[in-house]
Amino acid sequence: MDKVSRKITQTTKRKGSRKNYTKNNFILYFFLAPAVVLVFIFNYIPMYGVTIAFKDFSPIKGIMGSEWVGLDHFMSFMQSPNFQQIFINTIKLSGFELLIGFPIPIILAIMVNQLRRAKVKKNIQLIIYAPYFLSTVVIAGMLFIFLSPAGPVNGILTLFTDEPISFMTDPSYFRSIFIASGIWQAAGFSSIIYVAALSNVDPQLHDAATIDGASLLQRIIHIDLQALKPTIAVLFILAIGGIMGVGFEKAYLLQTDMNLPASEIIDTYVYKRGLQAGDWSFGAAVGLFNSVISLVLLITANTIVKKLNGETLY
Template sequence: MEQILETNNKERHVSNADGEAGLRRSGTLKKNIQYIIKNPMLYVLMAPALILTIIFKYIPMYGVIIAFKDFSYRKGILGSEWVGFDHFVKFINSPNFEVLLMNTLKLSFFGLILGFPVPILMALMLNQVRRAGVKKNIQLFLYAPYFISVVVVVGMIFIFLSPTGLINQIITYFTGKPIMFMSDPEYFRSIYILSGIWQAAGWSSIIYVAALAGVDPEQHNAATIDGANLLQRIWHIDLPTIKPVMAIVFILAAGGIMAVGFEKAFLMQTALNLPTSEIIATYVYKVGLKAGDYSFSAAIGLFETFVNIIMLVLVNYIVKRLNENQGLY
Protein backbone atom coordinates (compact mmCIF):
# COMPACT_ATOMS: atom_id res chain seq x y z
CA MET A 1 0.00 0.00 0.00
CA GLU A 2 2.82 2.41 0.84
CA GLN A 3 4.48 1.76 -2.54
CA ILE A 4 1.17 2.48 -4.31
CA LEU A 5 0.78 5.75 -2.39
CA GLU A 6 4.37 6.77 -3.21
CA THR A 7 3.78 5.96 -6.88
CA ASN A 8 0.60 8.05 -6.91
CA ASN A 9 2.39 10.95 -5.23
CA LYS A 10 5.19 10.80 -7.81
CA GLU A 11 2.66 10.76 -10.63
CA ARG A 12 0.91 13.79 -9.12
CA HIS A 13 4.22 15.67 -8.83
CA VAL A 14 5.05 14.85 -12.45
CA SER A 15 1.62 15.90 -13.66
CA ASN A 16 1.80 19.11 -11.60
CA ALA A 17 5.27 19.88 -13.01
CA ASP A 18 4.02 19.25 -16.56
CA GLY A 19 1.03 21.46 -15.90
CA GLU A 20 3.19 24.28 -14.55
CA ALA A 21 5.55 23.99 -17.55
CA GLY A 22 2.54 24.13 -19.89
CA LEU A 23 1.22 27.22 -18.13
CA ARG A 24 4.63 28.90 -18.39
CA ARG A 25 4.81 28.12 -22.10
CA SER A 26 1.30 29.42 -22.72
CA GLY A 27 2.06 32.53 -20.68
CA THR A 28 5.25 33.16 -22.66
CA LEU A 29 3.36 32.65 -25.94
CA LYS A 30 0.69 35.14 -24.89
CA LYS A 31 3.35 37.71 -23.96
CA ASN A 32 5.07 37.25 -27.32
CA ILE A 33 1.80 37.67 -29.19
CA GLN A 34 0.97 40.79 -27.20
CA TYR A 35 4.43 42.21 -27.91
CA ILE A 36 4.00 41.58 -31.66
CA ILE A 37 0.59 43.29 -31.61
CA LYS A 38 1.99 46.31 -29.77
CA ASN A 39 5.09 46.61 -31.99
CA PRO A 40 4.02 45.58 -35.52
CA MET A 41 6.39 47.97 -37.30
CA LEU A 42 9.43 46.20 -35.87
CA TYR A 43 8.39 43.00 -37.60
CA VAL A 44 7.47 44.85 -40.78
CA LEU A 45 11.03 46.22 -40.88
CA MET A 46 12.41 42.74 -40.22
CA ALA A 47 10.25 41.10 -42.90
CA PRO A 48 12.41 41.94 -45.99
CA ALA A 49 15.55 40.50 -44.39
CA LEU A 50 13.63 37.43 -43.23
CA ILE A 51 12.10 36.88 -46.69
CA LEU A 52 15.47 37.27 -48.42
CA THR A 53 17.06 34.83 -45.97
CA ILE A 54 14.35 32.25 -46.62
CA ILE A 55 14.56 32.66 -50.41
CA PHE A 56 18.34 32.64 -50.77
CA LYS A 57 19.40 30.52 -47.77
CA TYR A 58 16.69 28.04 -46.83
CA ILE A 59 14.95 27.25 -50.12
CA PRO A 60 18.27 26.36 -51.87
CA MET A 61 18.83 23.73 -49.16
CA TYR A 62 16.43 21.58 -51.20
CA GLY A 63 19.24 21.11 -53.74
CA VAL A 64 21.45 19.44 -51.14
CA ILE A 65 19.73 16.12 -51.84
CA ILE A 66 21.65 15.81 -55.12
CA ALA A 67 24.62 14.86 -52.92
CA PHE A 68 22.77 11.59 -52.28
CA LYS A 69 21.73 11.06 -55.91
CA ASP A 70 23.29 10.43 -59.30
CA PHE A 71 22.04 13.74 -60.66
CA SER A 72 20.92 13.91 -64.28
CA TYR A 73 19.64 16.97 -66.15
CA ARG A 74 17.02 14.93 -67.99
CA LYS A 75 15.59 13.26 -64.91
CA GLY A 76 15.82 16.27 -62.61
CA ILE A 77 16.53 16.27 -58.88
CA LEU A 78 13.58 14.13 -57.84
CA GLY A 79 13.84 11.76 -60.78
CA SER A 80 17.56 11.08 -60.45
CA GLU A 81 18.68 7.75 -59.03
CA TRP A 82 19.23 7.60 -55.27
CA VAL A 83 22.77 6.44 -54.41
CA GLY A 84 22.91 7.25 -50.69
CA PHE A 85 26.40 7.90 -49.32
CA ASP A 86 28.26 6.61 -52.38
CA HIS A 87 29.67 10.03 -53.27
CA PHE A 88 30.90 10.59 -49.71
CA VAL A 89 32.60 7.18 -49.67
CA LYS A 90 34.12 7.91 -53.08
CA PHE A 91 35.56 11.21 -51.83
CA ILE A 92 36.92 9.77 -48.57
CA ASN A 93 38.52 6.83 -50.39
CA SER A 94 39.98 8.98 -53.16
CA PRO A 95 43.79 9.37 -53.21
CA ASN A 96 43.40 13.16 -53.02
CA PHE A 97 41.30 13.16 -49.84
CA GLU A 98 44.11 13.35 -47.28
CA VAL A 99 46.02 16.02 -49.23
CA LEU A 100 42.92 18.17 -49.78
CA LEU A 101 41.78 17.87 -46.17
CA MET A 102 45.20 18.62 -44.68
CA ASN A 103 45.81 21.57 -47.03
CA THR A 104 42.44 23.04 -46.11
CA LEU A 105 42.85 22.48 -42.38
CA LYS A 106 46.40 23.84 -42.32
CA LEU A 107 45.40 27.05 -44.11
CA SER A 108 42.41 27.54 -41.81
CA PHE A 109 44.10 26.50 -38.57
CA PHE A 110 47.28 28.52 -39.00
CA GLY A 111 45.26 31.44 -40.36
CA LEU A 112 43.06 31.35 -37.27
CA ILE A 113 45.89 30.96 -34.76
CA LEU A 114 48.11 33.63 -36.34
CA GLY A 115 45.36 35.99 -37.41
CA PHE A 116 43.12 35.95 -34.33
CA PRO A 117 45.39 37.96 -31.96
CA VAL A 118 46.33 40.65 -34.52
CA PRO A 119 42.98 42.56 -34.52
CA ILE A 120 42.99 42.45 -30.72
CA LEU A 121 46.49 43.98 -30.55
CA MET A 122 45.48 46.63 -33.11
CA ALA A 123 42.40 47.54 -31.08
CA LEU A 124 44.40 47.78 -27.85
CA MET A 125 46.97 50.04 -29.51
CA LEU A 126 44.30 52.21 -31.14
CA ASN A 127 42.61 52.54 -27.76
CA GLN A 128 45.75 54.20 -26.40
CA VAL A 129 45.69 56.94 -29.06
CA ARG A 130 44.03 59.92 -27.40
CA ARG A 131 43.98 62.44 -30.25
CA ALA A 132 40.78 61.86 -32.22
CA GLY A 133 42.15 63.16 -35.53
CA VAL A 134 45.26 60.98 -35.41
CA LYS A 135 43.19 57.98 -34.38
CA LYS A 136 40.82 58.38 -37.34
CA ASN A 137 43.71 58.64 -39.80
CA ILE A 138 45.32 55.50 -38.38
CA GLN A 139 42.00 53.64 -38.57
CA LEU A 140 41.51 54.70 -42.18
CA PHE A 141 44.99 53.41 -43.02
CA LEU A 142 44.33 50.07 -41.30
CA TYR A 143 40.85 49.55 -42.75
CA ALA A 144 41.78 50.41 -46.35
CA PRO A 145 43.21 46.98 -47.38
CA TYR A 146 39.88 45.31 -46.58
CA PHE A 147 38.20 47.18 -49.42
CA ILE A 148 40.73 46.05 -52.01
CA SER A 149 39.43 43.35 -54.34
CA VAL A 150 40.87 39.86 -53.88
CA VAL A 151 41.87 39.89 -57.55
CA VAL A 152 43.82 43.11 -57.02
CA VAL A 153 45.48 41.74 -53.86
CA VAL A 154 46.61 38.60 -55.67
CA GLY A 155 47.87 40.74 -58.55
CA MET A 156 49.89 42.80 -56.08
CA ILE A 157 51.30 39.60 -54.58
CA PHE A 158 52.44 38.34 -57.97
CA ILE A 159 54.00 41.71 -58.84
CA PHE A 160 55.91 42.14 -55.57
CA LEU A 161 57.01 38.50 -55.33
CA SER A 162 57.86 37.92 -58.99
CA PRO A 163 61.52 37.11 -59.85
CA THR A 164 61.96 40.75 -60.91
CA GLY A 165 59.73 42.23 -58.21
CA LEU A 166 60.73 44.56 -55.42
CA ILE A 167 61.14 41.83 -52.79
CA ASN A 168 63.31 39.68 -55.02
CA GLN A 169 65.41 42.65 -56.06
CA ILE A 170 66.34 43.13 -52.41
CA ILE A 171 66.95 39.41 -51.94
CA THR A 172 69.05 39.23 -55.10
CA TYR A 173 71.13 42.18 -53.91
CA PHE A 174 72.14 40.28 -50.76
CA THR A 175 72.09 36.62 -51.92
CA GLY A 176 72.74 36.87 -55.65
CA LYS A 177 69.66 34.88 -56.72
CA PRO A 178 65.88 35.41 -56.46
CA ILE A 179 63.41 33.15 -54.64
CA MET A 180 60.55 31.69 -56.69
CA PHE A 181 57.86 32.47 -54.12
CA MET A 182 54.83 31.71 -56.28
CA SER A 183 56.26 28.51 -57.73
CA ASP A 184 57.61 26.94 -54.57
CA PRO A 185 54.89 25.02 -52.61
CA GLU A 186 56.67 25.76 -49.32
CA TYR A 187 55.87 29.48 -49.53
CA PHE A 188 52.20 29.25 -50.54
CA ARG A 189 50.69 28.94 -47.05
CA SER A 190 52.84 31.71 -45.58
CA ILE A 191 51.98 34.09 -48.43
CA TYR A 192 48.29 33.20 -48.28
CA ILE A 193 47.99 33.61 -44.50
CA LEU A 194 50.12 36.75 -44.11
CA SER A 195 48.41 38.54 -46.99
CA GLY A 196 45.03 37.59 -45.50
CA ILE A 197 46.02 39.00 -42.11
CA TRP A 198 47.22 42.22 -43.75
CA GLN A 199 43.94 42.60 -45.62
CA ALA A 200 41.43 41.74 -42.89
CA ALA A 201 43.05 42.52 -39.52
CA GLY A 202 42.26 46.24 -39.53
CA TRP A 203 38.61 45.70 -40.38
CA SER A 204 38.29 42.87 -37.85
CA SER A 205 39.57 45.16 -35.09
CA ILE A 206 36.44 47.36 -35.34
CA ILE A 207 34.41 45.11 -33.05
CA TYR A 208 37.14 45.21 -30.38
CA VAL A 209 37.53 48.98 -30.68
CA ALA A 210 33.78 49.31 -30.13
CA ALA A 211 33.94 47.03 -27.08
CA LEU A 212 36.85 49.01 -25.60
CA ALA A 213 34.86 52.22 -26.00
CA GLY A 214 32.64 50.97 -23.19
CA VAL A 215 35.48 50.85 -20.65
CA ASP A 216 34.95 53.38 -17.87
CA PRO A 217 37.90 55.85 -17.88
CA GLU A 218 37.59 56.05 -14.11
CA GLN A 219 38.90 52.49 -13.88
CA HIS A 220 42.09 53.50 -15.67
CA ASN A 221 42.42 56.62 -13.53
CA ALA A 222 42.01 54.62 -10.33
CA ALA A 223 44.50 52.00 -11.51
CA THR A 224 47.02 54.70 -12.43
CA ILE A 225 46.69 56.24 -8.97
CA ASP A 226 47.29 52.79 -7.46
CA GLY A 227 50.55 52.57 -9.42
CA ALA A 228 49.51 50.28 -12.29
CA ASN A 229 51.52 50.74 -15.48
CA LEU A 230 50.13 50.62 -19.03
CA LEU A 231 50.52 46.87 -19.52
CA GLN A 232 48.93 46.13 -16.15
CA ARG A 233 45.93 48.34 -17.00
CA ILE A 234 45.51 46.60 -20.36
CA TRP A 235 45.77 43.15 -18.76
CA HIS A 236 43.42 43.78 -15.85
CA ILE A 237 40.93 46.26 -17.37
CA ASP A 238 40.85 46.21 -21.17
CA LEU A 239 41.29 42.49 -21.83
CA PRO A 240 38.58 41.36 -19.34
CA THR A 241 36.21 43.85 -20.99
CA ILE A 242 36.63 42.41 -24.48
CA LYS A 243 36.94 38.79 -23.33
CA PRO A 244 33.29 37.88 -24.12
CA VAL A 245 33.66 39.40 -27.59
CA MET A 246 36.89 37.47 -28.12
CA ALA A 247 35.13 34.23 -27.18
CA ILE A 248 32.25 34.80 -29.57
CA VAL A 249 34.52 35.80 -32.47
CA PHE A 250 36.75 32.78 -31.87
CA ILE A 251 33.77 30.41 -31.82
CA LEU A 252 32.42 31.81 -35.08
CA ALA A 253 35.86 31.68 -36.69
CA ALA A 254 36.39 28.09 -35.60
CA GLY A 255 32.94 27.20 -36.92
CA GLY A 256 34.07 28.22 -40.40
CA ILE A 257 37.44 26.51 -40.26
CA MET A 258 36.75 24.57 -43.47
CA ALA A 259 35.43 27.62 -45.32
CA VAL A 260 38.72 28.70 -46.87
CA GLY A 261 38.20 31.40 -49.48
CA PHE A 262 38.04 29.85 -52.93
CA GLU A 263 38.84 32.94 -54.97
CA LYS A 264 42.18 33.78 -53.42
CA ALA A 265 43.44 30.19 -53.31
CA PHE A 266 42.41 29.60 -56.91
CA LEU A 267 43.98 32.85 -58.15
CA MET A 268 47.24 32.10 -56.34
CA GLN A 269 47.49 28.59 -57.75
CA THR A 270 50.19 27.72 -60.24
CA ALA A 271 51.10 24.41 -61.78
CA LEU A 272 54.08 24.12 -59.44
CA ASN A 273 52.48 24.98 -56.08
CA LEU A 274 49.48 22.62 -56.41
CA PRO A 275 50.76 20.23 -53.69
CA THR A 276 49.92 22.87 -51.06
CA SER A 277 47.47 25.18 -52.88
CA GLU A 278 44.91 22.57 -53.90
CA ILE A 279 42.19 22.73 -51.24
CA ILE A 280 38.66 21.35 -51.03
CA ALA A 281 37.08 24.55 -52.39
CA THR A 282 39.21 24.59 -55.54
CA TYR A 283 38.73 20.85 -55.99
CA VAL A 284 34.94 21.28 -55.81
CA TYR A 285 35.14 23.95 -58.49
CA LYS A 286 37.18 21.75 -60.81
CA VAL A 287 35.07 18.64 -60.21
CA GLY A 288 31.68 20.36 -60.12
CA LEU A 289 31.78 23.17 -62.68
CA LYS A 290 34.56 22.03 -64.99
CA ALA A 291 33.95 18.28 -64.99
CA GLY A 292 30.17 18.58 -64.48
CA ASP A 293 29.96 16.05 -61.63
CA TYR A 294 27.47 18.04 -59.58
CA SER A 295 26.43 15.26 -57.23
CA PHE A 296 30.01 14.51 -56.24
CA SER A 297 30.85 18.19 -55.72
CA ALA A 298 27.66 18.68 -53.66
CA ALA A 299 28.69 15.77 -51.45
CA ILE A 300 32.11 17.34 -50.89
CA GLY A 301 30.50 20.67 -50.01
CA LEU A 302 28.15 18.92 -47.57
CA PHE A 303 31.15 17.18 -46.01
CA GLU A 304 32.74 20.61 -45.42
CA THR A 305 29.56 21.85 -43.76
CA PHE A 306 29.43 18.79 -41.51
CA VAL A 307 33.01 19.35 -40.32
CA ASN A 308 32.24 23.05 -39.69
CA ILE A 309 29.24 22.13 -37.54
CA ILE A 310 31.33 19.70 -35.49
CA MET A 311 34.02 22.34 -34.96
CA LEU A 312 31.45 24.97 -34.01
CA VAL A 313 29.80 22.77 -31.38
CA LEU A 314 33.14 21.52 -30.04
CA VAL A 315 34.77 24.95 -29.71
CA ASN A 316 31.60 26.43 -28.23
CA TYR A 317 31.56 23.66 -25.61
CA ILE A 318 35.25 24.11 -24.77
CA VAL A 319 35.00 27.90 -24.45
CA LYS A 320 31.87 27.58 -22.33
CA ARG A 321 33.55 25.12 -19.96
CA LEU A 322 36.62 27.33 -19.65
CA ASN A 323 34.57 30.41 -18.80
CA GLU A 324 31.54 29.04 -16.95
CA ASN A 325 33.06 30.00 -13.59
CA GLN A 326 33.84 33.54 -14.73
CA GLY A 327 30.35 34.74 -15.59
CA LEU A 328 30.81 34.75 -19.36
CA TYR A 329 27.78 32.57 -19.97
Protein backbone atom coordinates in the same frame (compact mmCIF):
# COMPACT_ATOMS: atom_id res chain seq x y z
CA MET B 1 -1.53 21.21 -5.40
CA ASP B 2 -0.35 24.69 -4.48
CA LYS B 3 2.87 24.17 -6.43
CA VAL B 4 0.98 22.90 -9.48
CA SER B 5 -1.47 25.78 -9.43
CA ARG B 6 1.41 28.22 -8.97
CA LYS B 7 3.21 26.81 -12.01
CA ILE B 8 0.01 26.98 -14.08
CA THR B 9 -0.47 30.60 -13.04
CA GLN B 10 3.11 31.49 -13.93
CA THR B 11 2.82 29.78 -17.32
CA THR B 12 -0.43 31.62 -18.04
CA LYS B 13 1.17 34.93 -17.11
CA ARG B 14 4.16 34.27 -19.39
CA LYS B 15 1.88 33.43 -22.31
CA GLY B 16 -0.15 36.54 -21.63
CA SER B 17 2.93 38.74 -21.47
CA ARG B 18 4.21 37.29 -24.76
CA LYS B 19 0.89 38.00 -26.47
CA ASN B 20 0.88 41.54 -25.12
CA TYR B 21 4.47 42.10 -26.23
CA THR B 22 3.69 40.81 -29.74
CA LYS B 23 0.58 42.97 -29.91
CA ASN B 24 2.35 46.10 -28.67
CA ASN B 25 5.34 45.63 -30.98
CA PHE B 26 3.47 44.44 -34.05
CA ILE B 27 5.13 47.10 -36.22
CA LEU B 28 8.58 45.67 -35.41
CA TYR B 29 7.54 42.22 -36.62
CA PHE B 30 6.09 43.86 -39.73
CA PHE B 31 9.46 45.41 -40.60
CA LEU B 32 11.25 42.14 -39.78
CA ALA B 33 9.00 40.07 -42.07
CA PRO B 34 10.72 40.95 -45.41
CA ALA B 35 14.11 39.87 -44.06
CA VAL B 36 12.65 36.58 -42.80
CA VAL B 37 11.00 35.94 -46.17
CA LEU B 38 14.22 36.67 -48.08
CA VAL B 39 16.25 34.38 -45.82
CA PHE B 40 13.69 31.61 -46.27
CA ILE B 41 13.62 31.98 -50.07
CA PHE B 42 17.35 32.31 -50.70
CA ASN B 43 18.79 30.23 -47.82
CA TYR B 44 16.32 27.51 -46.88
CA ILE B 45 14.52 26.62 -50.11
CA PRO B 46 17.82 26.07 -52.05
CA MET B 47 18.85 23.54 -49.38
CA TYR B 48 16.66 21.05 -51.23
CA GLY B 49 19.35 21.01 -53.93
CA VAL B 50 21.74 19.32 -51.48
CA THR B 51 19.97 16.06 -52.35
CA ILE B 52 22.02 15.85 -55.57
CA ALA B 53 24.96 14.87 -53.35
CA PHE B 54 23.15 11.55 -52.84
CA LYS B 55 22.17 11.11 -56.49
CA ASP B 56 23.81 10.61 -59.86
CA PHE B 57 22.53 14.00 -60.98
CA SER B 58 21.69 14.62 -64.62
CA PRO B 59 20.51 18.08 -65.73
CA ILE B 60 18.24 16.40 -68.27
CA LYS B 61 16.50 14.14 -65.73
CA GLY B 62 16.46 16.79 -63.00
CA ILE B 63 16.78 16.27 -59.27
CA MET B 64 13.70 14.09 -58.91
CA GLY B 65 14.47 11.90 -61.92
CA SER B 66 18.17 11.30 -61.16
CA GLU B 67 19.21 7.93 -59.77
CA TRP B 68 19.73 7.64 -56.01
CA VAL B 69 23.28 6.47 -55.15
CA GLY B 70 23.39 7.14 -51.40
CA LEU B 71 26.86 7.79 -49.97
CA ASP B 72 28.79 6.69 -53.07
CA HIS B 73 30.12 10.19 -53.82
CA PHE B 74 31.25 10.70 -50.22
CA MET B 75 33.09 7.39 -50.22
CA SER B 76 34.62 8.18 -53.59
CA PHE B 77 35.99 11.46 -52.25
CA MET B 78 37.39 9.97 -49.04
CA GLN B 79 38.98 7.09 -50.93
CA SER B 80 40.53 9.29 -53.63
CA PRO B 81 44.36 9.40 -53.71
CA ASN B 82 44.55 13.15 -53.04
CA PHE B 83 41.93 13.28 -50.24
CA GLN B 84 44.50 13.31 -47.45
CA GLN B 85 46.59 16.03 -49.09
CA ILE B 86 43.60 18.28 -49.81
CA PHE B 87 42.15 17.84 -46.32
CA ILE B 88 45.51 18.51 -44.61
CA ASN B 89 46.13 21.58 -46.79
CA THR B 90 42.73 22.99 -45.80
CA ILE B 91 43.26 22.34 -42.09
CA LYS B 92 46.80 23.73 -42.10
CA LEU B 93 45.90 26.91 -43.93
CA SER B 94 42.87 27.59 -41.73
CA GLY B 95 44.54 26.49 -38.51
CA PHE B 96 47.66 28.62 -38.94
CA GLU B 97 45.60 31.58 -40.16
CA LEU B 98 43.41 31.31 -37.05
CA LEU B 99 46.37 30.80 -34.70
CA ILE B 100 48.38 33.71 -36.10
CA GLY B 101 45.68 36.00 -37.41
CA PHE B 102 43.05 35.89 -34.65
CA PRO B 103 45.02 37.78 -31.94
CA ILE B 104 46.29 40.52 -34.29
CA PRO B 105 42.98 42.48 -34.60
CA ILE B 106 42.73 42.42 -30.79
CA ILE B 107 46.25 43.82 -30.45
CA LEU B 108 45.54 46.47 -33.11
CA ALA B 109 42.32 47.51 -31.36
CA ILE B 110 44.09 47.90 -28.01
CA MET B 111 46.89 49.91 -29.62
CA VAL B 112 44.41 52.18 -31.44
CA ASN B 113 42.41 52.61 -28.24
CA GLN B 114 45.51 53.89 -26.44
CA LEU B 115 45.87 56.80 -28.88
CA ARG B 116 44.62 60.03 -27.38
CA ARG B 117 44.95 62.44 -30.33
CA ALA B 118 41.77 62.08 -32.37
CA LYS B 119 43.33 63.17 -35.69
CA VAL B 120 46.23 60.72 -35.41
CA LYS B 121 43.82 57.97 -34.39
CA LYS B 122 41.59 58.56 -37.43
CA ASN B 123 44.55 58.59 -39.84
CA ILE B 124 45.96 55.34 -38.45
CA GLN B 125 42.54 53.69 -38.61
CA LEU B 126 42.19 54.79 -42.24
CA ILE B 127 45.56 53.25 -43.09
CA ILE B 128 44.90 49.88 -41.44
CA TYR B 129 41.32 49.62 -42.77
CA ALA B 130 42.21 50.47 -46.39
CA PRO B 131 43.59 47.04 -47.50
CA TYR B 132 40.26 45.37 -46.73
CA PHE B 133 38.60 47.28 -49.57
CA LEU B 134 41.06 46.03 -52.16
CA SER B 135 39.72 43.31 -54.44
CA THR B 136 41.09 39.80 -53.95
CA VAL B 137 42.06 39.85 -57.63
CA VAL B 138 44.09 43.01 -57.02
CA ILE B 139 45.77 41.45 -53.97
CA ALA B 140 46.72 38.34 -55.98
CA GLY B 141 48.06 40.50 -58.81
CA MET B 142 50.16 42.55 -56.38
CA LEU B 143 51.61 39.38 -54.87
CA PHE B 144 52.59 38.00 -58.29
CA ILE B 145 54.24 41.32 -59.22
CA PHE B 146 56.09 41.91 -55.94
CA LEU B 147 57.18 38.28 -55.46
CA SER B 148 58.11 37.43 -59.05
CA PRO B 149 61.78 36.65 -59.83
CA ALA B 150 62.09 40.13 -61.37
CA GLY B 151 60.02 41.84 -58.66
CA PRO B 152 61.13 44.32 -56.00
CA VAL B 153 61.33 41.72 -53.21
CA ASN B 154 63.77 39.57 -55.17
CA GLY B 155 65.56 42.75 -56.22
CA ILE B 156 66.44 43.30 -52.57
CA LEU B 157 67.14 39.63 -51.82
CA THR B 158 69.54 39.26 -54.76
CA LEU B 159 71.81 41.78 -53.05
CA PHE B 160 72.50 39.05 -50.49
CA THR B 161 71.87 35.88 -52.52
CA ASP B 162 73.07 34.64 -55.90
CA GLU B 163 69.71 33.67 -57.38
CA PRO B 164 66.14 35.00 -57.03
CA ILE B 165 63.56 32.94 -55.16
CA SER B 166 60.49 31.65 -56.98
CA PHE B 167 58.01 32.45 -54.24
CA MET B 168 54.86 31.84 -56.27
CA THR B 169 55.91 28.47 -57.69
CA ASP B 170 57.55 26.96 -54.62
CA PRO B 171 54.97 25.06 -52.47
CA SER B 172 56.98 25.70 -49.31
CA TYR B 173 56.28 29.45 -49.54
CA PHE B 174 52.59 29.30 -50.46
CA ARG B 175 51.22 28.92 -46.93
CA SER B 176 53.25 31.83 -45.55
CA ILE B 177 52.27 34.09 -48.47
CA PHE B 178 48.59 33.18 -48.16
CA ILE B 179 48.41 33.75 -44.40
CA ALA B 180 50.54 36.92 -44.32
CA SER B 181 48.58 38.57 -47.15
CA GLY B 182 45.28 37.60 -45.50
CA ILE B 183 46.30 39.14 -42.18
CA TRP B 184 47.51 42.32 -43.89
CA GLN B 185 44.24 42.64 -45.77
CA ALA B 186 41.71 41.83 -43.05
CA ALA B 187 43.30 42.50 -39.64
CA GLY B 188 42.60 46.24 -39.60
CA PHE B 189 38.96 45.94 -40.59
CA SER B 190 38.45 43.01 -38.20
CA SER B 191 39.62 45.21 -35.33
CA ILE B 192 36.61 47.55 -35.71
CA ILE B 193 34.34 45.44 -33.52
CA TYR B 194 37.00 45.30 -30.78
CA VAL B 195 37.51 49.08 -30.97
CA ALA B 196 33.75 49.49 -30.58
CA ALA B 197 33.74 47.20 -27.54
CA LEU B 198 36.62 49.13 -25.94
CA SER B 199 34.79 52.41 -26.44
CA ASN B 200 32.27 51.22 -23.82
CA VAL B 201 34.94 50.88 -21.13
CA ASP B 202 34.50 53.51 -18.43
CA PRO B 203 37.59 55.83 -18.43
CA GLN B 204 37.24 56.14 -14.65
CA LEU B 205 38.38 52.51 -14.35
CA HIS B 206 41.68 53.42 -15.98
CA ASP B 207 41.98 56.56 -13.87
CA ALA B 208 41.38 54.61 -10.66
CA ALA B 209 43.87 51.92 -11.70
CA THR B 210 46.49 54.57 -12.53
CA ILE B 211 46.04 56.19 -9.12
CA ASP B 212 46.52 52.75 -7.51
CA GLY B 213 49.84 52.42 -9.35
CA ALA B 214 48.82 50.00 -12.13
CA SER B 215 51.08 50.04 -15.17
CA LEU B 216 49.80 50.31 -18.75
CA LEU B 217 50.20 46.57 -19.29
CA GLN B 218 48.31 45.78 -16.08
CA ARG B 219 45.46 48.11 -17.10
CA ILE B 220 45.25 46.45 -20.52
CA ILE B 221 45.15 42.95 -19.01
CA HIS B 222 42.74 43.63 -16.16
CA ILE B 223 40.46 46.24 -17.76
CA ASP B 224 40.59 46.19 -21.58
CA LEU B 225 40.93 42.45 -22.06
CA GLN B 226 38.25 41.75 -19.48
CA ALA B 227 35.89 44.04 -21.40
CA LEU B 228 36.74 42.23 -24.64
CA LYS B 229 36.23 38.70 -23.29
CA PRO B 230 32.59 38.26 -24.44
CA THR B 231 33.40 39.62 -27.91
CA ILE B 232 36.53 37.49 -28.22
CA ALA B 233 34.60 34.37 -27.18
CA VAL B 234 31.83 34.86 -29.76
CA LEU B 235 34.22 35.72 -32.62
CA PHE B 236 36.48 32.80 -31.71
CA ILE B 237 33.54 30.38 -31.90
CA LEU B 238 32.59 31.77 -35.31
CA ALA B 239 36.21 31.52 -36.47
CA ILE B 240 36.37 27.86 -35.43
CA GLY B 241 33.11 27.19 -37.26
CA GLY B 242 34.55 28.71 -40.42
CA ILE B 243 37.87 26.92 -40.23
CA MET B 244 37.04 24.75 -43.25
CA GLY B 245 36.19 27.81 -45.34
CA VAL B 246 39.69 28.95 -46.17
CA GLY B 247 38.73 31.35 -48.93
CA PHE B 248 38.30 29.99 -52.43
CA GLU B 249 39.02 33.16 -54.39
CA LYS B 250 42.54 33.91 -53.21
CA ALA B 251 43.60 30.26 -53.01
CA TYR B 252 42.47 29.72 -56.61
CA LEU B 253 44.04 32.95 -57.87
CA LEU B 254 47.40 32.16 -56.23
CA GLN B 255 47.49 28.61 -57.56
CA THR B 256 50.09 27.59 -60.12
CA ASP B 257 50.92 24.18 -61.52
CA MET B 258 54.04 24.13 -59.36
CA ASN B 259 52.50 25.01 -55.98
CA LEU B 260 49.46 22.70 -56.21
CA PRO B 261 50.80 20.30 -53.53
CA ALA B 262 50.29 23.11 -50.98
CA SER B 263 47.55 25.26 -52.57
CA GLU B 264 44.91 22.66 -53.49
CA ILE B 265 42.18 22.88 -50.83
CA ILE B 266 38.64 21.51 -50.57
CA ASP B 267 37.00 24.64 -52.04
CA THR B 268 39.22 24.71 -55.14
CA TYR B 269 38.83 20.95 -55.55
CA VAL B 270 35.02 21.30 -55.46
CA TYR B 271 35.17 24.02 -58.09
CA LYS B 272 37.33 21.96 -60.43
CA ARG B 273 35.40 18.71 -60.06
CA GLY B 274 31.92 20.12 -59.62
CA LEU B 275 31.87 23.02 -62.09
CA GLN B 276 34.76 22.69 -64.49
CA ALA B 277 34.48 18.92 -64.90
CA GLY B 278 30.68 18.95 -64.66
CA ASP B 279 30.51 16.33 -61.90
CA TRP B 280 27.69 18.10 -60.06
CA SER B 281 26.86 15.36 -57.58
CA PHE B 282 30.47 14.78 -56.56
CA GLY B 283 31.03 18.51 -56.06
CA ALA B 284 27.86 18.79 -53.97
CA ALA B 285 28.95 15.81 -51.85
CA VAL B 286 32.36 17.33 -51.14
CA GLY B 287 30.78 20.68 -50.33
CA LEU B 288 28.30 19.02 -47.97
CA PHE B 289 31.13 17.08 -46.33
CA ASN B 290 32.90 20.40 -45.74
CA SER B 291 29.77 22.01 -44.29
CA VAL B 292 29.08 19.13 -41.90
CA ILE B 293 32.61 19.33 -40.49
CA SER B 294 32.20 23.11 -40.04
CA LEU B 295 28.92 22.57 -38.16
CA VAL B 296 30.51 19.98 -35.86
CA LEU B 297 33.45 22.31 -35.16
CA LEU B 298 31.06 25.20 -34.42
CA ILE B 299 29.01 23.17 -31.92
CA THR B 300 32.15 21.75 -30.29
CA ALA B 301 33.80 25.17 -29.95
CA ASN B 302 30.61 26.69 -28.56
CA THR B 303 30.32 23.92 -25.94
CA ILE B 304 33.97 24.18 -24.87
CA VAL B 305 33.98 27.98 -24.65
CA LYS B 306 30.71 27.92 -22.70
CA LYS B 307 32.22 25.54 -20.11
CA LEU B 308 35.52 27.43 -19.84
CA ASN B 309 34.38 31.02 -20.10
CA GLY B 310 30.62 31.03 -19.62
CA GLU B 311 30.14 32.83 -22.96
CA THR B 312 28.10 31.22 -25.70
CA LEU B 313 27.02 31.89 -29.27
CA TYR B 314 23.52 30.49 -28.80
